Amino acid sequence: MPDAVPPALIYLLGALIVPFLRGRFRQIFALAVPVIGFVNFYLITKGVHWKVELLEFELILGRADGWSLLFLHIFTVISFVGVLYILKDNVALDLSAGLLYAGCAMGAVMAGDLITLFFFWEMLTVGAVLCLLARKTPSSGSAAKRYLLVHVFGGVVLLGGLVLHLAAGGSTAFDKIELSGVGPWLMFLGFGINCAWPIVGAWLTDTYPEASIGGLIFMATFTTKTAVYVLARTFPGEPVLLWIGVVMIVLPLFYAVIENDLRRVLAYCLVNQVGFMVVGIGLGTTLSLNGTAAHAYCHVLYKALLFMAIGSVLYRTGKSKATELGGLARSMPATCLFCCIGALSISAPLFAGFVGKSMIFSASASGGHGTIFLVLLFGAAGAFLMAGIKVPFFTFFNRDSGIRCEEAPINQLLAMGTVAAISLLVGTFPHQVLYPMLPDLSVSYEPYTVGHVTDQILFLLFSGLAFTLMLRAGWYPSEIRATNLDADWLYRKGGPLFYRLADKSLNAINAAVGRRFLGKFVPGVTNFFESGGPRLACFIMTPIWAFQRLTPEETDAARHSVFRRARHGAFPIGITAFFAVILLGLLSLLMRF
């Protein structure tokens, strides 16, 4: 049996080769990369592989254990599905960006040391920026700039933390880190920026809706889930994560209710669901950490499915806003079906979300965290109401928008069908498919108890009932075209404000310095170097000329001659030699003292 190679290598090479291929060759090659990735995945054995010596550090490109292999598996699945979804248009930038992004995410989760992790972590940003640029609209261009700005800042924070951590005697081991001292706190924050924590994570809902339809599938999967993975490895059981997670669960939902762009509604729900994972990490028990891993796996599936369904609508109609859509179920019945499966996959029994998220619920309830449990309930109801009901309802049902379009292309339907099938498979047979892959196999969990299933059905039915009643009573806020202020204001408005402030203050200093330095000092220096020599020469020569009894006119002529000769560098050799002798004489005199 051949040996496995680092999965990142396959994808990065693939991303490099894709732009050089044309037509059908490019399509076949792009799809072959994730297929090879899959074969490679099954060749990887548990343990530590692919060590590389670099300077004094040992880089580990492959640490294969329950955690990393679970994330590697779902990343491989999504890389295949994502490439399949965008295969028809065959855009080199889209395909290449997706493969590069996937490769970096895989490199990060397989990393066995912090330096390798940092490298791939930073490269993730490149993948995401390319996914944004692939949309090729002016607003996606500016979104790419904002994305880059925030993530370069995050990268610097992480690098600063890493350097301080190593300088303080910390090891490069990618394992649990004590959250004490400036270094680990900066690393914690650096990871949190990618994890879309409150305020620092505003980049997510700001930029994701601007991505290309395929790029968004990759973006929704790789950056935040890599961050969840890294936090689960480095800071499990940190109590502060509980409260960060709680805010992530609650706050985005309010925005989701009033948001018009349905891709942004899904992005808000993405943050909400990542909040569940962060709470799971914060609880830090084996059950909650397993729950985080399982939920991450399932969440990637249904979020990708929902983003694909809305992506297909955008592909066919050019619209993704609730005010512009509606009644598309007749035009796009298959897409509608997959969107509804995506909605059910959030938390309905028999689908993926049910067997993943409920572990975090059980972990919080069994740990006696009553308040957290109630927040999780609120978050689950809200997420289902938004991503599960609002998005399909305003797209495919509701009033007829008058749009008549074709069904999504076959490759997009195949991609959605694949994810829907996996979601059903995972949800129906969790003990065969998902649970054997979880990080800690010592805890057993049974999602399908009579009580749990009936409770969950009750939960979902009443969410639906609440939505219907509110809609009929006119209580549900109407969808309107608007921008809702979020923390991205800080860099979208605050950034330019800072720029203007800096412009006013720093440029004033600059101008003052310019006046003093360039206006006075520099001409002075120039003058010194230009006429300092002849002035000195004249200073020495004046007593000699006086001694020679020259008239004032002759003295002036001699002085002019010195200046002229100095400017042209044309002293007679005799005089030059004379000065040289004087200089040497002076030097030899000085040497004596």
Place this chain on the structure above:
Amino acid sequence: MPSPKPSPHGTPDSPAPRRLFTLLAGACGFFLLLDLVFRLTGFDKHPYLKWEQWPGFYGIAAFVACLLLVTVSRFLVRPLVKRDEDYYEKSSPDAGGKPDA
């Protein structure tokens, strides 16, 4: 029988959604009843917290959560954060560099 009137969302109150609504309400009632039966017969649902044993707890929790979420969003969050759709484009240097004349 009143004639179909458009709701605020323009959804005609046609018989099909009405049937669906009846179905939904019926299902809610059925599972609420089932939960009550579990409680009365002392069926063990393996609860962790005492609230979980209250009949219909999950249904009521979901209903209250959705109502709370939508109400707060509509009456508190939207008035606070709502701006024009082109709020960021108006003065953005990326949008052509000059504000609309």
